[in-house]
Amino acid sequence: MTDEVKVETGLYYTSEHEWAKPAGDIVVIGISDYAQAQLHEIVYVELPKKDASISQGEAVGAVESVKAVSDFFSPVTGTVVEVNEALLDSPEKINGDPYGEGWIAKVKPSNWEANASRLMDAEKYKQHLATLKH
Amino acid sequence: MELKKTHIYQYHAEHGNVVDFGGYAMPVWYEGIIAEHTAVREACGIFDTSHMGRVYAEGPDVVKFLDYVDTNDIASLTDGKGIYGNMCKPDGGIVDDLIVYRMSAEKFLVVYNAGNRAKDFAWLQKNTKGFKVKLTDMSDKIGMIAVQGPKAMDILAKISTPDPATIERFNIASLKISGLDCLAARTGYTGEDGFEVFVLDDPVTDPVKSLKVWNDLIAAGAKPCGLGARDSLRLEAGLWLYGNDIDETTNPIEAGLKWVVKMKKPSYFNGRRALEGIIEKGVTRTLVGIELTERGIPRHGYEVYDGEKKIGAVTSGGVAPTLDKSIALAYLPLEYKEPGKEVQIKIRSNLVKGKIVKHHPFYDETKYGWKRVKA
Numbered sequence: 001m002t003d004e005v006k007v008e009t010g011l012y013y014t015s016e017h018e019w020a021k022p023a024g025d026i027v028v029i030g031i032s033d034y035a036q037a038q039l040h041e042i043v044y045v046e047l048p049k050k051d052a053s054i055s056q057g058e059a060v061g062a063v064e065s066v067k068a069v070s071d072f073f074s075p076v077t078g079t080v081v082e083v084n085e086a087l088l089d090s091p092e093k094i095n096g097d098p099y100g101e102g103w104i105a106k107v108k109p110s111n112w113e114a115n116a117s118r119l120m121d122a123e124k125y126k127q128h129l130a131t132l133k134h
Numbered sequence: 135m136e137l138k139k140t141h142i143y144q145y146h147a148e149h150g151n152v153v154d155f156g157g158y159a160m161p162v163w164y165e166g167i168i169a170e171h172t173a174v175r176e177a178c179g180i181f182d183t184s185h186m187g188r189v190y191a192e193g194p195d196v197v198k199f200l201d202y203v204d205t206n207d208i209a210s211l212t213d214g215k216g217i218y219g220n221m222c223k224p225d226g227g228i229v230d231d232l233i234v235y236r237m238s239a240e241k242f243l244v245v246y247n248a249g250n251r252a253k254d255f256a257w258l259q260k261n262t263k264g265f266k267v268k269l270t271d272m273s274d275k276i277g278m279i280a281v282q283g284p285k286a287m288d289i290l291a292k293i294s295t296p297d298p299a300t301i302e303r304f305n306i307a308s309l310k311i312s313g314l315d316c317l318a319a320r321t322g323y324t325g326e327d328g329f330e331v332f333v334l335d336d337p338v339t340d341p342v343k344s345l346k347v348w349n350d351l352i353a354a355g356a357k358p359c360g361l362g363a364r365d366s367l368r369l370e371a372g373l374w375l376y377g378n379d380i381d382e383t384t385n386p387i388e389a390g391l392k393w394v395v396k397m398k399k400p401s402y403f404n405g406r407r408a409l410e411g412i413i414e415k416g417v418t419r420t421l422v423g424i425e426l427t428e429r430g431i432p433r434h435g436y437e438v439y440d441g442e443k444k445i446g447a448v449t450s451g452g453v454a455p456t457l458d459k460s461i462a463l464a465y466l467p468l469e470y471k472e473p474g475k476e477v478q479i480k481i482r483s484n485l486v487k488g489k490i491v492k493h494h495p496f497y498d499e500t501k502y503g504w505k506r507v508k509a
Binding site for chain 2: 040041043044046059062064065066067069088
């Protein structure tokens with residue numbers, strides 16, 4: 001029913017379908033194309049709180065469709081430096097561009113190397129998706 | 135366990151996003167919940183409701199029997215008329231809500247919720263004791279399709295004889311639809327005008343007739359809709375969902391369903407004494423509508439607060455696509471029933487502000503729903 005799921009190279013993924021993308025001294029985080037397709041029509045995003053200290057694996061927000069709520073687990077430990085407030089009025093940006101305009105927050109990581117070692121690269125994430133029922 | 139399949143399953147498998155809904159393989163959406171919701175409010179959508187329970191009750195005591203199990207006034211029905219009511223336990227708790235149609239003096243069609251099919255049939259059967267009445271479960275022998283929206287009449291008329299316009303609200307009549315023997319009732323679960331069509335003599339093991347009616351309705355301009363839109367539409371209309379807003383621990387009086395409990399009926403019915411007691415003492419809580427005034431989506435089970443004090447829980451909640459707002463139903467103490475009263479709903483760790491609003495329906499009835507002024 002849906003087009004092939006996009007997995008962007010250069011990003012790091014969780015088994016819960018969040019992504020993290022290092023960019024200079026910060027890490028941008030969001031949810032994967034697979035996650036947005038599963039939710040379909042996203043109608044609300046609860047963003048992490050700016051300046052909050054967050055931990056890898058912690059529920060720091062939520063992404064919701066009409067029918068479903070999906071917790072957003074941070075793929076990285078650190079301090080939230082910016083949140084994507086555009087999503088409050090246009091949550092559908094996550095459906096349209098999950099790796100770009102649909103980013104959720106920017107985090108200053110406290111130990112990115114340690115976080116990254118617990119995440120999957122694009123190849124591993126593709127293998128993970130292949131194990132899931134569609 | 136393998137999921138049960140309805141009459142329209144073949145279409146769902148090919149076009150829908152199918153999930154396990156109470157043991158049935160049902161579509162949550164085909165194109166998307168919002169587009170399907172909007173189609174029903176603005177034009178016409180169709181829903182497979184073949185998972186619902188459909189029973190013929192027949193016999194010389196059928197009216198007495200139904201008046202014993204149903205809170206509403208079955209004896210008042212004439213041929214071709216239906217009525218919405220509740221079945222209650224002796225303590226007043228709701229076994230299910232249902233619609234009963236009088237086909238003839240000794241034959242009625244009883245329609246109830248999919249999730250309660252086994253429970254309700256057993257309950258009805260148990261209550262036949264002492265009545266000359268026979269029950270036949272027709273659920274797997276009759277297809278059921280809801281045709282809903284301001285254009286439902288026009289679209290159904292394209293494939294029906296005689297014209298369904300002669301069927302008044304809550305009435306049922308025989309029609310040829312797609313040339314096939316059907317019943318059409320002017321009822322639904324969306325708040326809109328429309329019909330619930332019963333495709334007769336169509337076994338679920340080979341449901342060619344129901345699929346033909348379904349496909350002909352689509353060709354006539356109806357949009358196939360899934361359970362997602364069915365839920366958002368009924369919530370906007372303030373219609374009760376069994377298992378969420380009513381169940382065996384709630385009674386019709388606190389649920390705002392006193393209007394289907396007919397104490398003027400001469401005889402005893404299940405729950406009568408308990409409900410008389412509840413009315414006399416007065417209820418302590420009542421089902422209210424809440425509209426959020428801040429961002430967030432309330433869901434079933436979320437707690438409702440007045441400041442620090444927990445005052446109840448959401449029974450149904452979600453986004454209302456027509457209103458572009460978040461709305462909820464909740465049982466709250468009586469002092470919270472007045473529109474305008476402020477409350478908060480706990481959504482994850484946040485207390486999100488809302489206010490009490492009228493909820494049956496939530497929308498403006500001059501603009502939406504079956505009472506609207508037609509343009």
